[in-house]
Amino acid sequence: MWLGLLGDVSPGVLNAATGFYLFVAFVLLPIYAPAAVLLIEPRGWRRMALVLLLAAGAYAGIAFLLALTSGRGSAVACDWYISFNIDSTATSVAVLYVLAACGALLLSGQRILVYWGLVNAVAVGALALWASRGLPSLWCFLAACSSVFVAWYLRRLNHEHDRGKPWPWVDSRTVDAPGIL
Numbered sequence: 342m343w344l345g346l347l348g349d350v351s352p353g354v355l356n357a358a359t360g361f362y363l364f365v366a367f368v369l370l371p372i373y374a375p376a377a378v379l380l381i382e383p384r385g386w387r388r389m390a391l392v393l394l395l396a397a398g399a400y401a402g403i404a405f406l407l408a409l410t411s412g413r414g415s416a417v418a419c420d421w422y423i424s425f426n427i428d429s430t431a432t433s434v435a436v437l438y439v440l441a442a443c444g445a446l447l448l449s450g451q452r453i454l455v456y457w458g459l460v461n462a463v464a465v466g467a468l469a470l471w472a473s474r475g476l477p478s479l480w481c482f483l484a485a486c487s488s489v490f491v492a493w494y495l496r497r498l499n500h501e502h503d504r505g506k507p508w509p510w511v512d513s514r515t516v517d518a519p520g521i522l
Contacts, residue, residue, distance in 0.1 A: 346418040359416040359425075360409065367405040367414075367427060371398035371438045375445040381510045382450055390448050398441030404434040422478030439465070451509055457490055 342362065345355025375394040382388050405427055408414065413428040443465055446458025464483050472478055502508055 342416055342423055343418070346416065346423065355416075359414065362416070363409055363414040363425060363427065364406075366425065367438070368402040368409065371401045371405075371441040374398065374442045378445040378449050378454065381508075383510050385450070387448050387450050391445060394441045394444050394448065397437040401434050401438040401441060404430055405438070419475065421476065422472065453494065457487075457494075461487065 342355060342358045344350045345352065345358060372395065375391050375398050379388060379391040379395060382391060408427045408430050413430075415426050415428070417424045417426070443458065443462045446454050446461060449455055449458065461483075464486075468479055468483060472480075498509065
């Protein structure tokens, strides 16, 4: 995107890269985050709450998708970062986005995910304040840290499973019971 914004690659490449980034960040993420946590939670009240967050994320994602498909997404080069924006979306959509993307981890029944959710929520707030002052963007750094955490967590789960510990989403009391909630 930097090369496109500097005029070093074609506008078509810039538009494709911008559209892809905006789709992943604004449409996919608020749906993916609660869905991923929902899939690893055992049955119970947390799953019900995560279904509500998934619905909130889907609403936000669809609202952003409609805005993107009507041409309201943009990327603007600033001094130290690219400013991404989707015009004419309600504040309530942004609130639902944050609730879905950050709240899912906070609702997990697994303590390590809740801790990462707290770290993530604080980091999102700090980075939003940081970016509002025109300082270099660190959103990609947070995304990279999250990717490292997810890889570590999944390897840890797999290692524990190999040693005989059940998957966290398997509840021995409800293994034979039908339904997802």
